[in-house]
Amino acid sequence: MKKMAELDQDTETRIKKAAEKVFMERGYEGAKIRDIAEEAKVNIALLNYYFRSKEQLFKSIYTETFGKFFGQMVTMLNEEIPLEVKVWKIVDQYTNFLLANPLIPMFVLTVHRTGGVDFFKDKNIKEVIQSALLTKQLIEEAEKGNIRPIKPLHFIISVMGNVVFPFVARPILAYIGDLDEAGFREFMEERKKLVPEMIMAYLKQRS
Amino acid sequence: MKKMAELDQDTETRIKKAAEKVFMERGYEGAKIRDIAEEAKVNIALLNYYFRSKEQLFKSIYTETFGKFFGQMVTMLNEEIPLEVKVWKIVDQYTNFLLANPLIPMFVLTVHRTGGVDFFKDKNIKEVIQSALLTKQLIEEAEKGNIRPIKPLHFIISVMGNVVFPFVARPILAYIGDLDEAGFREFMEERKKLVPEMIMAYLKQRS
DNA sequence: GTCTATAGAGCGATAGAC
DNA sequence: GTCTATCGCTCTATAGAC
Numbered sequence: 001m002k003k004m005a006e007l008d009q010d011t012e013t014r015i016k017k018a019a020e021k022v023f024m025e026r027g028y029e030g031a032k033i034r035d036i037a038e039e040a041k042v043n044i045a046l047l048n049y050y051f052r053s054k055e056q057l058f059k060s061i062y063t064e065t066f067g068k069f070f071g072q073m074v075t076m077l078n079e080e081i082p083l084e085v086k087v088w089k090i091v092d093q094y095t096n097f098l099l100a101n102p103l104i105p106m107f108v109l110t111v112h113r114t115g116g117v118d119f120f121k122d123k124n125i126k127e128v129i130q131s132a133l134l135t136k137q138l139i140e141e142a143e144k145g146n147i148r149p150i151k152p153l154h155f156i157i158s159v160m161g162n163v164v165f166p167f168v169a170r171p172i173l174a175y176i177g178d179l180d181e182a183g184f185r186e187f188m189e190e191r192k193k194l195v196p197e198m199i200m201a202y203l204k205q206r207s
Numbered sequence: 208m209k210k211m212a213e214l215d216q217d218t219e220t221r222i223k224k225a226a227e228k229v230f231m232e233r234g235y236e237g238a239k240i241r242d243i244a245e246e247a248k249v250n251i252a253l254l255n256y257y258f259r260s261k262e263q264l265f266k267s268i269y270t271e272t273f274g275k276f277f278g279q280m281v282t283m284l285n286e287e288i289p290l291e292v293k294v295w296k297i298v299d300q301y302t303n304f305l306l307a308n309p310l311i312p313m314f315v316l317t318v319h320r321t322g323g324v325d326f327f328k329d330k331n332i333k334e335v336i337q338s339a340l341l342t343k344q345l346i347e348e349a350e351k352g353n354i355r356p357i358k359p360l361h362f363i364i365s366v367m368g369n370v371v372f373p374f375v376a377r378p379i380l381a382y383i384g385d386l387d388e389a390g391f392r393e394f395m396e397e398r399k400k401l402v403p404e405m406i407m408a409y410l411k412q413r414s
Numbered sequence: 415g416t417c418t419a420t421a422g423a424g425c426g427a428t429a430g431a432c
Numbered sequence: 433g434t435c436t437a438t439c440g441c442t443c444t445a446t447a448g449a450c
Contacts (some may be wrong), residue, residue, distance in 0.1 A: 011433075025321045029236035033426065046434060048427060103321075110317060112378040114232045114310075126383055153384045153394070154401055161372030166364055168375060171319040176333050177360045187360070194361055194409075201412045202405035218415080240444065253416060255445060417450075425442075432435075 008041075012050050015040045020061050024103035027110050028058055062111060069108050070125060072097050077132035077156075083141050086134065088196045091163055095188050098167050105167045129156070147203040155199075162195045215248075219257050222247045227268050231310035234317050235265055269318060276315050277332060279304050284339035284363075290348050293341065295403045298370055302395050305374050312374045336363070354410040362406075369402045 008014055018040035022031045033054050037044045051057035076090045098105065135152045142149040166173055166188060174184055215221055225247035229238045240261050244251045258264035283297045305312065342359045349356040373380055373395060381391055 027234060027236065027317070027320070029234065032424085034424090043435065044426080045428075045436085049433070052427095054426065106317070106320060109375055109379070110234070110313070113234070113313060115378045115381075126385070129383055150401075151397075153380075154397065157373055157376070157380065157398075158369055158401070158405065160376070161368040161370075162365055163368075165368030165372045165375075168316055168372075169364075169367070171322045172316070173360075173364065174322075176336055178333070190358075190361065191364075194357075194365070197412070198365065198405055198409040201408040202401075205404070205408045239442085241442090250417065251444080252418080252446075256415070259445095261444065415450105417448100419447090419449100421444105421446075423443080423445100426440095428439080429437090430435100431437100432433105 011040075011042060011046065015042060015047060015050055015057075016061065019057050020065075023058060023061055024065075024107045027107075031058075033057075062107075065104055066108055068097075068101070069104055073160075074125075074128050074132065077129065077134040080133065083134075083137045083147070084200060086137070087159070087199050090159060091195045092192050094159075094163050095192050098164065099185060099188060102167055102170065105164045109168065141203075148205065150203065158199060159195070162191065162198070166191070218247075218249060218253065222249060222254060222257055222264075223268065226264050227272070230265060230268055231272075231314045234314075238265075240264075269314075272311055273315055275304075275308070276311055281332075281335050281339065284336065284341040287340065290341075290344045290354070291407060293344070294366070294406050297366060298402045299399050301366075301370050302399050305371065306392060306395060309374055309377065312371045316375065348410075355412065357410065365406060366402070369398065369405070373398070 009017070015036070019031075019036045022036045022039055025031075033044055033047055036057075037047055040047075047054075047057065051060060073090075073094065076086070076093060079086060079089070081089065130152075132152075134155070138147070138150060138152055138155060141147045166184075170184065173179065173187075177183070177187065179187060216224070222243070226238075226243045229243045229246055232238075240251055240254055243264075244254055247254075254261075254264065258267060280297075280301065283293070283300060286293060286296070288296065337359075339359075341362070345354070345357060345359055345362060348354045373391075377391065380386065380394075384390070384394065386394060
């Protein structure tokens with residue numbers, strides 16, 4: 001702690017929090033460092049004192065966020081639990097994670113709009129996902145005849161599509177479905193049951 | 208036609224095409240009217256001669272795009288064909304539509320990022336979707352015991368999530384799956400079969 | 415209709431005092 | 433560490449000639 005009861009964190013984290021908020025709400029170009037400074041209750045000079053530029057401030061936020069977004073997922077893909085249990089758990093936990101961080105999906109996805117940014121290719125995400133335990137499980141269970149064969153990528157995209165998409169389309173979804181904050185949460189709670197059931201119904205279907 | 212073999216359309220549509228491209232690739236804030244002008248091979252003054260401002264140019268593009276995005280969908284929701292056939296047809300046609308216009312989803316979704324924009328609430332989309340034939344079909348088929356009960360909104364979001372999400376997450380998907388342009392198309396062709404099967408497996412499952 | 419030139423505002427960044 | 437003041441650039445928009 002610093003010295004007095006300002007009910008605030010230290011300056012650097014205050015700036016980070018403010019930047020996170022503004023960047024997530026408006027995207028890189030839409031976010032103005034003036035707004036971030038105001039939100040953090042400091043002046044622009046101080047932003048550049050802590051982070052050298054808008055771009056670096058953004059990268060700092062982005063790297064952290066991206067780590068959360070994928071770290072969470074990768075961990076779950078590798079858990080040593082049966083496939084069906086895993087599906088339920090992934091949907092449940094990832095939904096909770098997104099309910100607590102509803103702006104993350106759009107933020108992460110917009111950054112990669114037209115291929116752009118490469119500063120996530122350093123991370124070995126490709127390999128990590130490709131070699132995840134889940135992949136082995138999908139193959140093994142299919143060989144045993146417990147599920148039908150499915151490419152891991154289809155599995156992942158189907159789960160993610162069903163869980164993440166509502167957050168990306170949230171404003172439109174909320175409008176069409178007349179959902180307020182609570183209504184949206186309820187909708188997502190319903191999906192915690194629906195989505196695993198749907199995935200499993202597909203996998204288990206005798207074809 | 209105008210007068211000579213400039214192999215170009217008339218100025219106004221050239222500007223519109225250019226604006227569409229730039230706005231879709233970079234979003235409203237990221238798009239600079241300089242770039243649009245250059246892309247259209249005219250100067251900035253001419254942009255403002257045809258459309259009074261960047262904002263109006265954007266609205267013009269947006270309204271049109273949004274109409275395509277939802278018009279397409281709403282039409283399909285109301286077609287008088289059996290539910291199962293409809294599911295297959297929606298996925299097939301909507302996938303084709305998005306393959307031909309891959310940037311539309313991100314474009315439409317980013318506009319509504321944090322609730323913002325209201326200039327789509329004029330359209331009676333809410334009512335149109337809520338009163339779509341599909342809704343009746345889902346209720347009727349459930350009453351007949353042919354499918355399990357499902358809220359129309361879950362149905363729509365599930366279909367959309369599975370079809371639209373890959374386009375929104377395309378750069379990341381392409382990276383993880385090592386997919387080039389052709390690979391991505393192939394992936395989406397596979398989903399034309401997978402997604403309807405998944406939806407129907409869920410709906411038909413004796414619970 | 416189309417151009418050049420430029421106004422006028424907003425932006426990111428820094429110098430320099432405290 | 434934190435501030436005020438300001439620079440220099442980029443952006444949108446318009447005036448005015450052709």
